[in-house]
Amino acid sequence: MYDGMMAESVRITGHGGDEIEAYFARPLGPGPYGGVVVIHHMPGYDAATKEITRTFATHGYTAICPNLYWREAPGASPDDAAAVVRAAGGVPDERLVGDVDGAARYLRSLTYSNGKVGVIGYCSGGRQAFLAACSLPLDAAVDCYGAFIVGSPPEGMPLKVGPIVGMTEHLSCPLLGLFGAEDSFPSPEETSQLEEELARHAKTYEFHTYEGAGHAFFAVDRPSYRPEAATDGWERIWAWFGRYLAA
Amino acid sequence: MCTYRTDKVEVTGSGKGPGGWFRLKEAVVYFDHPQHSPADHTLNIDFANRDLGPDSRVAVELSPESALALARAIQASLDAAPPGLIPR
Numbered sequence: 303m304y305d306g307m308m309a310e311s312v313r314i315t316g317h318g319g320d321e322i323e324a325y326f327a328r329p330l331g332p333g334p335y336g337g338v339v340v341i342h343h344m345p346g347y348d349a350a351t352k353e354i355t356r357t358f359a360t361h362g363y364t365a366i367c368p369n370l371y372w373r374e375a376p377g378a379s380p381d382d383a384a385a386v387v388r389a390a391g392g393v394p395d396e397r398l399v400g401d402v403d404g405a406a407r408y409l410r411s412l413t414y415s416n417g418k419v420g421v422i423g424y425c426s427g428g429r430q431a432f433l434a435a436c437s438l439p440l441d442a443a444v445d446c447y448g449a450f451i452v453g454s455p456p457e458g459m460p461l462k463v464g465p466i467v468g469m470t471e472h473l474s475c476p477l478l479g480l481f482g483a484e485d486s487f488p489s490p491e492e493t494s495q496l497e498e499e500l501a502r503h504a505k506t507y508e509f510h511t512y513e514g515a516g517h518a519f520f521a522v523d524r525p526s527y528r529p530e531a532a533t534d535g536w537e538r539i540w541a542w543f544g545r546y547l548a549a
Numbered sequence: 550m551c552t553y554r555t556d557k558v559e560v561t562g563s564g565k566g567p568g569g570w571f572r573l574k575e576a577v578v579y580f581d582h583p584q585h586s587p588a589d590h591t592l593n594i595d596f597a598n599r600d601l602g603p604d605s606r607v608a609v610e611l612s613p614e615s616a617l618a619l620a621r622a623i624q625a626s627l628d629a630a631p632p633g634l635i636p637r
Contacts, residue, residue, distance in 0.1 A: 344582075375603035378602070378603035379604065384584075385595045386603045388577070389575070389595070389597070389599070426551070487551050487552070524582065524589070525587060525588060
């Protein structure tokens with residue numbers, strides 16, 4: 303398989319017509335390619351998320367990761383930007399949807415696009431991937447350990463997010479969920495509730511909860527990394543996007 | 550897990566960041582994943598002045614044991630201050 307790719311920072315039009323930065327990676331072949339919007343985790347638009355974005359390009363997808371913290375901290379280092387946004391209570395849901403919409407439109411506008419776009423998110427981005435898939439016409443979604451789809455943040459925290467499980471009936475595409483059995487945000491009980499809701503609405507979904515893994519088991523640069531769960535998870539991601547984003 | 554919990558304290562004082570000394574306005578405290586420290590979770594404190602931009606921040610990521618030791622040392626140091634130096 304030819305795996306040449308390129309990656310660079312670009313500007314896209316996000317929520318409210320705002321110009322925001324995004325990291326874009328694409329295979330160098332003629333296509334046509336499916337596209338993936340990568341939603342970064344709470345620690346921000348960082349090197350690890352850019353690596354994930356490039357990984358999709360080496361596997362034959364155009365991929366784009368919008369910098370969700372651009373408005374609060376344009377050009378700041380990812381950790382400083384994440385600190386600002388955390389203190390401010392996170393990214394508003396409406397703005398997230400607008401930014402993912404802008405990123406998806408960017409991918410569909412490429413001459414080598416096959417017209418299909420999926421979304422994947424990690425940590426807070428897992429919830430946001432579900433939110434985007436319930437709000438926008440997308441072709442596939444992957445939720446990697448997103449909290450507060452079911453359940454609310456604990457008292458005393460400034461995070462301005464609430465449960466969105468009630469949006470399940472509007473889910474526009476098949477959903478793959480990858481979770482750790484030892485995670486508390488989301489807990490296995492919460493992911494089971496989400497699964498019940500997906501079944502009730504006859505949605506196409508597949509959930510995997512890995513024993514011996516907690517939150518952030520995909521993060522190769524953190525002690526939470528669990529190679530067995532991450533390796534199996536990646537295989538399931540390739541199968542999922544291969545099925546639903548193919549030409 | 551991501552704990553998400555975040556506590557904010559208004560603070561008066563100064564901190565030294567990458568651009569030199571600046572006036573502090575808040576300290577944001579949370580026990581969650583660190584950016585740099587090789588641990589699953591750390592007690593993180595961002596001493597910041599948002600009015601001056603995102604990089605006006607002094608960040609620390611401490612193991613829970615060292616964070617508690619630091620809290621005790623702060624308390625002990627203030628308790629030991631000579632009478633009259635600290636408004637009670």
